Amino acid sequence: MSRACASRLMLSAFLGGWMVCLVSPACAEVSGPEPFGKTSDGTPVERYTLSNGNGVVAKLMTRGATLTELHVPDKEGNVADVVLGFDSVAGYESEANQYFGCTTGRVANRIAEGKFTLDGEEYTLAINNEPNHLHGGTERSLDKVVWDAKTVKTKFGDGVRFTYVSPDGEEGYPGKLRVTVTYTLSDDNDLRISYTASTDKATPVNLTNHSYFNLAGHGSDTVLDHRLKINADKYTPTDDTLIPTGELAAVEGTPLDFRKMKRIGKQIEQLVDTAALGYDHNFVLNGEAGKLRLAARLKDPKSGRILTVRTTEPGIQFYSGNFLHGQTGKGGKEYPLRSAVCLETQHFPNSVNEPDFPSVILKPGEKYRHVCVYTLKAE
Ligand code: BGC
DSSP: OOHHHHHHHHHHHHTTOHHHHHHOOOOOEEEEEEEEEEOTTOOEEEEEEEEOTTSOEEEEETBTTEEEEEEEEOTTSOEEEOBOOOSSHHHHHSTTOSSTTOEEOSBOSEEGGGEEEETTEEEEOOOOBTTBEETTOSSSSTTTSBOEEEEEEETTEEEEEEEEEEOTTGGGOOSOEEEEEEEEEOTTOEEEEEEEEEESSOEEOBOEEOOOBOTTOTTOSOSTTSEEEEOEEEEOOBOTTSOBOSOOEEOTTSTTOOSSOEETTSSGGGOOSOSSSSOEEEEEESSOTTSOEEEEEEEOTTTOEEEEEEESSSEEEEEOOTTOOSEEOGGGOEEOTTOOBEEEEESOTTGGGOTTSOOOEEOTTOOEEEEEEEEEEEO
8 A cells, every 4th residue: 555545544534534445445556476477588477466446457567568457447337458458478479469558669659761860870770660660679679578577655656667778789779778667556546657767878768658548448349439639739740651741730620630529530531641541640749848737538438438648748649550450369359440549658750860859869867757647537
């Protein structure tokens, strides 16, 4: 039990509120680690469970510091797992996995032609999304390695801190990078993801969580009836390989206008300026980067489940699951085209080659910090 929870219980008792504590035991707890199998090279993978008294349960594994399950009650109290994933490490290692739930990096999203120049030196990265580099590379990107983990107590609730030290040159990136990702669950249903990184050489860093949400439950039909709001007046238009042109364009008058709650399917077929097969766009979030503010709100009208996303990052990639193709996931469920959305808080794609975008370069002595809070409610 967190200190915050403990003090709340004491306060309730002081106020004569023992009954309140007994009937609303909403304090988050952490259990684990438990074994979750092994990678193909024999490395053990472990899993932790965060749960609170409101019925929210999050499961996290050490491969890729990945959110594997997220159970949330609907407006009637029926619980469903609202994120895509697999039942085994082998599933996560298979072709069927499209970064489900993982921590993505060292640089999430695309780098044009896998090239950048830093301090006069040119770096070449893997081309794993022709003709570009995507989500940190092929063999040792942050989603594929096994992280160290320990339980932690924070003022935001109890949780799990994952740590990984990426050696200098791993996946072609300069510098030894020490990364931590801390997941905590509060009694207000905030699943908070807090990232830090430090380096011994200047290097680009752009971390995100790549969960695929379907608020009707994973394996349900498309998310085209979900309603979405994105707190952005602008987005970054791209070329036909999904690399930003450098321009910041207004969403007004385009299918990218999500400034008010809108059905995801309403204008998806009108998207003409993109090579993606649906939404796969970076939005420029309103408000000041570095401050925690609203990024997006997603609602499934049938179940009443609502996901609110807040972040300190300048952008959010909204991806409407356009490359899901009916692969089999947890419990034998199939994941058809557009049956989940990713709402990835991050810096803009290809920032390392765009001097006018907020910088992704981390220097020795500096600390990378990024907070993303997923709040889960139903009404
Ligand atoms: C990208 C998509 C990509 C997907 C891979 C998203 O972050 O924006 O273009 O296909 O990740 O799972």
